[in-house]
Structure formats: structure tokens, C-alpha cells
């Protein structure tokens with residue numbers, strides 16, 4: 001007989017929310033119950049799948065670090081970048097280099113469609129084709145997929161299908177449901193960390209095991225080695241951006257005051 005209760009022998013391994021450790025745990029659980037496949041491998045007859053994409057909102061640097069983490073976890077996913085946001089310039093030399101490296105690690109690269117420059121939904125196909133071609137010409141790597149940034153219902157309902165471009169919200173991977181009807185009992189479970197929260201449910205083992213088709217969206221800006229709550233995460237992101245900007249100015253000119261370093 002043991003001299004003390006068994007439970008005190010169990011060291012609880014607590015990880016910070018949104019840390020790389022937490023992401024590694026989620027990934028191990030997905031791998032345990034599913035085969036993580038690429039969007040291109042899913043068709044209407046596919047009975048079971050897990051697809052993973054990353055929409056890159058604010059930081060190519062964080063996407064790059066996240067891609068390296070995924071490389072150590074031996075998975076390949078899709079990284080979707082914006083070309084119309086005001087937080088990063090995808091076509092700077094540094095960013096092009098990082099995106100190409102992400103691609104060279106085995107991840108796919110796609111367009112994260114910011115609809116802010118769209119004048120009418122009738123033009124949506126032209127708009128996406130135009131932006132993906134520009135992206136391809138700058139990056140010189142294949143762009144064969146897109147995801148909508150903050151998709152309005154109209155965009156989701158349209159189920160846009162374009163030659164040579166996978167719409168990650170296509171009905172193969174995503175089941176549209178009006179919010180008021182709830183998200184229970186969908187054939188394709190959607191799990192997202194949007195706004196640094198799990199509004200469609202947390203990807204715990206029970207949820208991952210219970211669903212045969214799962215579409216995961218993880219935003220790299222939310223995830224760091226340490227793992228932060230929403231406020232501290234934005235603070236650390238802002239600090240990183242200041243460092244990048246400071247370095248940029250320092251390398252561009254020699255009249256930048258040392259006071260800001």
C-alpha cells in the first residue's frame with residue numbers, strides 16, 4: 001500500500017494558454033485521432049479529415065515562427081496572407097524571404113482576402129483572381145488557395161468556386177449556418193481561435209475525437225513561445241512591431257536618433 005494518496009504523485013503539467021506548448025498539445029491530439037491533410041485532398045466523398053489553416057493578420061514574423069514550430073511537429077498547413085492590410089507589407093524583401101521559407105518548409109501559401117477594396121459582390125471573382133495573381137508574381141511561388149478575412153454572410157453563402165484556386169470556405173470544408181441557428185451538430189466542425197478566444201468550442205480531446213471532419217483556423221499572431229492573455233499578447237505584438245520598425249529606420253537612414261533605441 002502506498003504511504004500517500006496516488007493523486008499527489010501526479011504532477012500536473014499546466015501550460016499557458018496560447019503558448020507553443022499548448023499548440024503542440026492540441027496538435028498531438030489532432031494527430032492522434034485524425035490524418036491532417038491538405039485542402040486539395042478533400043473531395044465530397046471524403047469521410048474523415050482535419051484541415052488546418054492560418055490567417056495572418058498582423059505579423060509575418062509570428063507566422064514565420066509558427067511555421068517553424070509546425071515543422072518541428074512534422075505537419076504541413078496553409079498560411080494565408082493579406083496584401084491589403086495596414087499592419088505589414090507582404091512584398092517587402094524581408095517578408096518575401098520569410099514567406100518563401102515558410103513555403104520551402106512544406107506549407108502552402110494562400111491569399112487572405114480583405115474585401116475592403118471590393119466595390120460589389122458581383123466583382124468578387126475578378127477581385128480574388130487579380131489579388132492572387134499579384135501575390136504570385138511578387139512571391140514567385142504558387143498561390144492556389146484563398147480565405148476571406150472577416151467574411152460577410154454574402155461571401156460565405158456565395159460558395160465561390162474559381163478555377164485553380166481553392167476557397168477554404170467552400171462547401172467541401174465549411175458548412176454555412178446562420179448564427180441564430182447555432183453551431184451544434186454540423187457535419188463539418190469548425191474550430192477557430194478568432195479574437196484570441198474559442199467561440200466555436202475548445203479543441204479538447206473529446207471534441208477532436210467526436211468529429212470526423214474538422215476545419216481548424218489558428219491565427220499565428222495569437223500564439224507565442226510563452227503564451228499570453230489577450231491584453232499582454234497585443235502588448236508583446238506591439239513591442240515586436242516597434243522593434244521591426246526601429247530596425248527598418250536604422251537600416252534606411254543615419255539621422256535616426258539613438259534616443260528611440
Ligand SMILES: [Zn+2]
Nearest residue numbers: 055057149150
Ligand atoms: Zn482575417
